[in-house]
Amino acid sequence: MMPLSRCKESIMPQADKRTLLAEGLAAGDDDAALHARLVTAGISAAAAKYEIDRLAKDPMAAQLRRQAARMAKQRWLFANLKRLALEADEGFSLNTLGAPDPDHFYRHYYEANRPAKMAGIVDHWPALTRWSLDHFASVAGDAVVEAQVERNRDPDYEMAKDDHRRLVHFGELLDWLRKDEASNDIYLTAYNSGTNAAALAPLWDDMAPIALLDDSRPRDGFFWLGPRGTLTPWHHDLTNNLLVQVIGRKRVSLAPPWASARMRNSRHCFSDWGNAALPAGPGDDDTPPTLETIIGPGEAIFLPVGWWHQVEALDLSASMSFTSFRRSNAHVEDYGSYGSL
Numbered sequence: 299m300m301p302l303s304r305c306k307e308s309i310m311p312q313a314d315k316r317t318l319l320a321e322g323l324a325a326g327d328d329d330a331a332l333h334a335r336l337v338t339a340g341i342s343a344a345a346a347k348y349e350i351d352r353l354a355k356d357p358m359a360a361q362l363r364r365q366a367a368r369m370a371k372q373r374w375l376f377a378n379l380k381r382l383a384l385e386a387d388e389g390f391s392l393n394t395l396g397a398p399d400p401d402h403f404y405r406h407y408y409e410a411n412r413p414a415k416m417a418g419i420v421d422h423w424p425a426l427t428r429w430s431l432d433h434f435a436s437v438a439g440d441a442v443v444e445a446q447v448e449r450n451r452d453p454d455y456e457m458a459k460d461d462h463r464r465l466v467h468f469g470e471l472l473d474w475l476r477k478d479e480a481s482n483d484i485y486l487t488a489y490n491s492g493t494n495a496a497a498l499a500p501l502w503d504d505m506a507p508i509a510l511l512d513d514s515r516p517r518d519g520f521f522w523l524g525p526r527g528t529l530t531p532w533h534h535d536l537t538n539n540l541l542v543q544v545i546g547r548k549r550v551s552l553a554p555p556w557a558s559a560r561m562r563n564s565r566h567c568f569s570d571w572g573n574a575a576l577p578a579g580p581g582d583d584d585t586p587p588t589l590e591t592i593i594g595p596g597e598a599i600f601l602p603v604g605w606w607h608q609v610e611a612l613d614l615s616a617s618m619s620f621t622s623f624r625r626s627n628a629h630v631e632d633y634g635s636y637g638s639l
Contacts, residue, residue: 314339315336315341315345315349318335318336318339318341319332319336319349319350319353319359320362321335322335323353323359323362323363323366324362324365324366325366326363326366326367326369326370329350329353332346332350332353333346333347333350336349336350373559375556376556376557376558376559379554379556380554380556380557380587383554383556383587384580384587390580390587390589391589392413392414392415392552392589392591393412393414393415394414394415394416394417394591395407395414395415395416395417396416396417396418397416397417397418397419397421398414398416398419398510400509400510400624403510403600404624404625407600407602408538408600408602408623408625409625411555411602411603411604411605412602413552413589413599413600413601413602413605414599414600415591415593415597415598415599415600416597416598416599416600417596417597417598418596419508419509419510419542419598420505420506420508420542420544420596420598421596422506423504423505423506423544423596424503424504424505424506425501425504425505425544426544426595426596428504429501429504429544429545429616430545431472431475431476431614434468434472434501434523435468435469435472437500437501438468438497438498438500438501439468439469439472440467440468440469441467441468441497441498442465442466442467442468442497443465443466443467443468443471443486443490443493443494443497443498444463444464444465444466444486444490444492444493444494444497445463445464445466445471445484445485445486445487445490446459446462446463446464446484446485446486446487446489446490447462447463447464447466447483447484448462448464448483448484449462449482449483449484449485450481450482450483453572456530456531456533456568457565457566457568459487459489463489463490465493466484468497468498471484471486475523475525475614478525478526478614479525480525480526480527481524481525481527481528482527482528482529484524484525485522485523485524485528486521486522486523486524487520487522487524487530488520488521488522488619491520491521494521495520495521498521501521502517502519505519505618508540508542508620510540510623510624511540511620511622511623511624512622512623512624515622518620518621518622519618519619519620519622520618520619520620521616521617521618522615522616522617522618522619523615523616523617524611524614524615525611525614525615526546526611526612526613526614526615527610527611528610528611528615529573529608529609529610529611530607530608530609530610531568531569531571531572531573531608532551532553532561532568532569532571532572532573532574532576532606532607532608533567533568533569533606533607533608534555534567534603534604534605534606534607535567535601535603535604535605535607536567536603536629536630536633537603537621537627537628537629537630538600538601538602538603538621538623538627538629539600539601539619539620539621540598540599540600540601540619540620540621540623541593541598541599541601541609541617541618541619542597542598542617542618542619542620543593543594543595543596543597543598543615543617544595544596544616544617544618545595545613545614545615545616545617546594546595546611546612546613546614546615546616547592547593547594547595547611547612547613547615548592548593548609548610548611548612548615548617549590549591549592549609549610549612550590550591550592550593550599550601550607550608550609551575551576551578551588551589551590551607551608551609552588552589552590552601552605552606552607553576553586553587553588553589553605553606553607554586554587554605554606555604555605555606557581557586557587557606558606560581560584560585560586561586561606563639564638564639565637565638565639566635566636566637566639569606573608576588576608578590586606592612603627603629
């Protein structure tokens with residue numbers, strides 16, 4: 299009679315063994331750790347040894363082991379970047395720059411992939427005194443605009459942006475915003491700019507070139523408008539971005555690219571933390587190190603490519619964002635990780 303342990307193993311699908319081996323190889327297990335993984339899953343010690351011996355001739359196993367070694371080196375590098383950031387003289391912090399010199403900004407922030415809060419870069423904008431719901435109504439109240447709507451019914455509203463696009467009358471939206479009710483259900487975002495840049499063209503007359511940006515694109519930028527309570531969940535952008543606040547305040551939370559493992563990035567550029575309010579500070583073994591600031595009218599924040607961020611409107615909020623820097627900002631061209639990671 300066949301021993302009971304062998305009977306159990308004989309009905310275990312071979313795919314289960316291969317899955318366990320693949321998971322172990324991807325995790326960097328050596329042969330002893332692989333053997334323990336299989337035995338723990340109920341496979342006999344002899345069968346586990348047989349499967350592991352076969353790996354020596356399996357080119358796919360060799361490639362998985364090589365990739366695991368590369369990932370281990372990447373984790374080592376990220377750990378050192380974390381150490382350098384936390385041990386800096388100023389600690390892990392967000393600098394605030396007053397009317398920064400463009401050369402200084404590009405050398406120490408843009409090229410260094412380092413975020414910064416800024417003041418004094420749009421003091422010359424008429425929008426700072428003109429923009430209000432009344433002004434929006436007077437110059438574009440009859441326009442039809444595109445918005446993201448019905449976001450509250452969908453936990454993945456940011457990933458499923460196309461499903462939430464709707465055309466609305468701008469004047470009716472403005473009337474609703476006058477109620478000053480907190481909501482995350484409707485929001486004019488950068489994703490709607492294909493329609494809104496034309497529909498709201500008069501608002502661009504209230505802006506002027508920003509010294510940090512490429513002044514050959516004077517009518518560039520993406521318009522954001524929504525009530526207090528709008529929340530853009532944790533994600534990273536595929537370009538460098540400058541977010542300028544005109545009306546109201548926004549809370550901006552950030553986490554560095556070297557914390558991607560703790561940002562739980564399993565799909566495209568989104569974090570599984572979603573809308574979670576992560577505590578500002580150095581983080582721990584589970585949570586990432588985060589920075590937090592609030593930007594108000596006339597203030598801006600530079601969001602470097604790859605930096606994780608979450609943005610929440612604390613008031614009725616109108617903002618502009620820009621990608622037209624003086625350097626190439628085409629990082630999306632070689633990005634291919636749109637699916638599961």
